[in-house]
Amino acid sequence: xxxxxxxxxxxxxxxxxxxxxxxxxxxxxxxxxxxxxxxxxxxxxxxxxxxxxxxxxxxxxxxxxxxxxxxxxxxxxxxxxxxxxxxxxxxxxxxxxxxxxxxxxxxxxxxxxxxxxxxxxxxxxxxxxxxxxxxxxxxxxxxxxxxxxxxxxxxxxxxxxxxxxxxxxxxxxxxxxxxxxxxxxxxxxxxxxxxxxxxxxxxxxxxxxxxxxxxxxxxxxxxxxxxxxxxxxxxxxxxxxxxxxxxxxxxxxxxxxxxxxxxxxxxxxxxxxxxxxxxxxxxxxxxxxxxxxxxxxxxxxxxxxxxxxxxxxxxxxxxxxxxxxxxxxxxxxxxxxxxxxxxxxxxxxxxxxxxxxxxxxxxxxxxxxxxxxxxxxxxxxxxxxxxxxxxxxxxxxxxxxxxxxxxxxxxxxxxxxxxxxxxxxxxxxxxxxxxxxxxxxxxxxxxxxxxxxxxxxxxxxxxxxxxxxxxxxxxxxxxxxxxxxxxxxxxxxxxxxxxxxxxxxxxxxxxxxxxxxxxxxxxxxxxx
Amino acid sequence: xxxxxxxxxxxxxxxxxxxxxxxxxxxxxxxxxxxxxxxxxxxxxxxxxxxxxxxxxxxxxxxxxxxxxxxxxxxxxxxxxxxxxxxxxxxxxxxxxxxxxxxxxxxxxxxxxxxxxxxxxxxxxxxxxxxxxxxxxxxxxxxxxxxxxxxxxxxxxxxxxxxxxxxxxxxxxxxxxxxxxxxxxxxxxxxxxxxxxxxxxxxxxxxxxxxxxxxxxxxxxxxxxxxxxxxxxxxxxxxxxxxxxxxxxxxxxxxxxxxxxxxxxxxxxxxxxxxxxxxxxxxxxxxxxxxxxx
Numbered sequence: 144x145x146x147x148x149x150x151x152x153x154x155x156x157x158x159x160x161x162x163x164x165x166x167x168x169x170x171x172x173x174x175x176x177x178x179x180x181x182x183x184x185x186x187x188x189x190x191x192x193x194x195x196x197x198x199x200x201x202x203x204x205x206x207x208x209x210x211x212x213x214x215x216x217x218x219x220x221x222x223x224x225x226x227x228x229x230x231x232x233x234x235x236x237x238x239x240x241x242x243x244x245x246x247x248x249x250x251x252x253x254x255x256x257x258x259x260x261x262x263x264x265x266x267x268x269x270x271x272x273x274x275x276x277x278x279x280x281x282x283x284x285x286x287x288x289x290x291x292x293x294x295x296x297x298x299x300x301x302x303x304x305x306x307x308x309x310x311x312x313x314x315x316x317x318x319x320x321x322x323x324x325x326x327x328x329x330x331x332x333x334x335x336x337x338x339x340x341x342x343x344x345x346x347x348x349x350x351x352x353x354x355x356x357x358x359x360x361x362x363x364x365x366x367x368x369x370x371x372x373x374x375x376x377x378x379x380x381x382x383x384x385x386x387x388x389x390x391x392x393x394x395x396x397x398x399x400x401x402x403x404x405x406x407x408x409x410x411x412x413x414x415x416x417x418x419x420x421x422x423x424x425x426x427x428x429x430x431x432x433x434x435x436x437x438x439x440x441x442x443x444x445x446x447x448x449x450x451x452x453x454x455x456x457x458x459x460x461x462x463x464x465x466x467x468x469x470x471x472x473x474x475x476x477x478x479x480x481x482x483x484x485x486x487x488x489x490x491x492x493x494x495x496x497x498x499x500x501x502x503x504x505x506x507x508x509x510x511x512x513x514x515x516x517x518x519x520x521x522x523x524x525x526x527x528x529x530x531x532x533x534x535x536x537x538x539x540x541x542x543x544x545x546x547x548x549x550x551x552x553x554x555x556x557x558x559x560x561x562x563x564x565x566x567x568x569x570x571x572x573x574x575x576x577x578x579x580x581x582x583x584x585x586x587x588x589x590x591x592x593x594x595x596x597x598x599x600x601x602x603x604x605x606x607x608x609x610x611x612x613x614x615x616x617x618x619x620x621x622x623x624x625x626x627x628x629x630x631x632x633x634x635x636x637x638x639x640x641x642x643x644x645x646x647x648x649x650x651x652x653x654x655x656x657x658x659x660x661x662x663x664x665x666x667x668x669x670x671x
Numbered sequence: 672x673x674x675x676x677x678x679x680x681x682x683x684x685x686x687x688x689x690x691x692x693x694x695x696x697x698x699x700x701x702x703x704x705x706x707x708x709x710x711x712x713x714x715x716x717x718x719x720x721x722x723x724x725x726x727x728x729x730x731x732x733x734x735x736x737x738x739x740x741x742x743x744x745x746x747x748x749x750x751x752x753x754x755x756x757x758x759x760x761x762x763x764x765x766x767x768x769x770x771x772x773x774x775x776x777x778x779x780x781x782x783x784x785x786x787x788x789x790x791x792x793x794x795x796x797x798x799x800x801x802x803x804x805x806x807x808x809x810x811x812x813x814x815x816x817x818x819x820x821x822x823x824x825x826x827x828x829x830x831x832x833x834x835x836x837x838x839x840x841x842x843x844x845x846x847x848x849x850x851x852x853x854x855x856x857x858x859x860x861x862x863x864x865x866x867x868x869x870x871x872x873x874x875x876x877x878x879x880x881x882x883x884x885x886x887x888x889x890x891x892x893x894x895x896x897x898x899x900x901x902x903x904x905x906x907x908x909x910x911x912x913x914x915x916x917x918x919x920x921x922x923x924x925x926x927x928x929x930x931x932x933x934x935x936x937x938x939x940x941x942x943x944x945x946x947x948x949x950x951x952x953x954x955x956x957x958x959x960x961x962x963x964x965x
Contacts, residue, residue: 194924202699202707203700204699204702274710277704278707279702279704347916384911384920385912388824397823397826556691
């Protein structure tokens with residue numbers, strides 16, 4: 144009995160010993176692995192197309208990837224589009240949908256040495272709501288209360304199931320309140336302080352942003368492989384406006400990641416063994432909008448006819464080299480609620496709808512009604528692909544007897560032109576991945592600012608938008624937006640045309656490439 | 672010079688304010704709040720009448736203050752100080768390169784008129800005028816940076832970063848100068864005093880370099896003033912292709928974003944540069960032609 148017992152003890156000790164050796168071995172191996180990755184990973188260069196005006200989330204709604212690397216968010220979204228932890232560890236929402244309670248990770252620090260605690264997050268939310276450029280993010284927030292250093296309560300005016308989306312948004316990065324107050328107007332220009340994996344070092348306007356590793360970063364999202372600081376010591380975000388230059392730099396190894404690869408370059412990059420191309424459905428939609436208050440698009444049948452005129456598949460192939468999908472919906476492919484569009488490419492059906500609306504062809508093959516020719520002006524920005532789309536639409540309209548002339552505007556003028564209400568038809572692109580974009584573009588209250596460019600002011604739509612905002616759960620909200628989406632397809636203020644893919648490319652010697660729809664997470668990246 | 676600069680300020684100020692585009696909305700983004708929008712307009716003085724904005728601009732200018740960029744939130748003077756040297760380096764090198772290449776080429780074409788050398792020189796010159804600079808830029812990058820690895824693809828730093836952009840920009844300029852040099856030289860070498868010099872038994876190349884060249888250079892010098900403006904305009908495209916952070920890239924972005932203070936400031940500085948280029952041409956006239964006195 145005693146012998147048996149002592150044998151058990153021996154085995155127990157041996158087991159503990161083996162475990163100890165194994166853990167030590169694992170720790171040594173991990174340390175060695177980190178040391179190798181860090182030694183190989185000195186500088187990472189990422190090419191982006193446009194340089195932001197400022198890096199402060201409080202003073203602009205333009206964002207750049209560098210901001211996400213420096214700031215960190217309360218909530219993150221993983222590659223499968225699930226809401227996951229970031230600065231917040233977990234959260235729950237009260238049954239009435241009016242109180243959100245977030246439990247923050249302990250020990251999170253801003254890189255200026257101040258704590259990134261519940262009080263700091265609450266300050267960010269209230270500051271953005273009251274004075275920020277993106278105040279709409281928190282328009283439902285009545286108060287943000289720091290219960291203790293790791294518990295934050297958001298008390299809402301009305302249930303707002305979209306809260307996690309807003310909190311994970313690039314505009315919702317958490318800044319150090321101390322730094323914001325200290326730098327004043329220079330915050331976002333000469334300084335940017337957050338609790339993210341990188342520290343802002345330098346910004347040469349219009350050229351590049353330099354970031355350096357945050358050595359204390361151990362609180363990253365749990366869905367990332369690397370639980371410690373980033374491997375790359377320095378990250379340079381280089382702004383390269385010219386698509387060909389961007390491709391050349393990548394192929395020559397002078398940049399490591401290109402965000403936003405030009406569709407014409409994709410085939411060449413795929414053929415390059417030193418480069419990997421990552422393509423996923425994006426968050427953009429190119430569409431043709433119609434002013435529903437001006438003839439001839441004040442007629443529903445005409446608007447519906449326009450949806451049958453456009454050969455989306457041909458545009459996808461010939462203009463965009465298949466770097467995306469033909470679009471039939473108003474929301475991008477990742478976004479719910481998707482509904483089935485009744486429209487396909489059918490010029491005959493378009494002609495019969497136009498005939499029903501009273502338009503008949505004259506001797507020259509142009510549609511006429513009451514002596515007036517069907518002649519429209521199609522606005523577009525001078526961006527190359529938009530002009531190409533406009534040209535294709537012009538020829539497709541001509542086939543059914545519509546005379547369209549194209550008017551181009553430089554991007555600076557274009558947005559402002561819509562305030563005049565002079566638009567008839569126009570090509571636009573939007574980038575967003577939430578159902579609330581429908582409210583943004585089609586709510587009657589946004590006509591004056593030129594945001595609601597179709598100038599649709601439909602009482603039923605306006606009522607549904609108001610209803611959707613009050614829904615307690617995401618399922619209820621989605622249900623109302625499904626009705627909205629279906630109704631919009633029927634009313635046809637837009638002709639959805641093309642969903643550009645999100646195309647990124649990176650050097651094949653880059654390990655740990657982790658990307659979501661919004662961001663390439665550089666924490667995992669290392670040079671092999 | 673002052674009236675010209677005043678005219679430049681009036682023209683640029685009027686144009687940039689007349690064309691549609693709201694710099695504040697562009698800076699903040701379409702989704703920005705009304706509150707942030709109103710705050711920024713007031714902060715930048717854009718809520719004031721246009722004539723007050725113009726006189727404020729002149730008043731600041733008198734104090735050598737070009738204002739603050741709406742987009743970059745930095746002093747325009749500071750932005751220019753960082754970017755102007757890059758543009759001047761590029762245009763200066765391109766100017767030197769174009770003249771160094773074009774003058775011998777033009778002389779050679781004139782002296783060897785109607786020979787293969789003439790046809791080849793002028794063929795190169797026609798190609799230089801016709802080829803779009805961005806295309807030439809990509810061609811040079813492909814050959815010398817990607818295949819031969821002699822130069823970096825793009826960026827800025829030492830002289831190796833300057834070679835390809837300067838050649839690209841200078842090539843077009845060289846073409847114009849070479850054609851002008853050829854026709855000017857042809858005109859001079861048929862003049863009586865050149866025939867006399869040759870008849871006196873002077874060596875042919877001495878006649879060309881000592882007697883003909885001096886007079887043939889006068890129209891080329893006139894071109895110098897114009898070339899400065901042309902090269903600065905060309906630098907806009909070259910800076911985008913070669914990623915050089917100069918005023919060309921700055922002004923393109925600023926026009927797109929309706930960054931009024933930057934557009935006004937950059938245009939003014941470029942106008943001064945062009946005026947100085949013409950002044951230099953006038954001085955060179957006097958050096959080349961002793962008959963010219965101011």
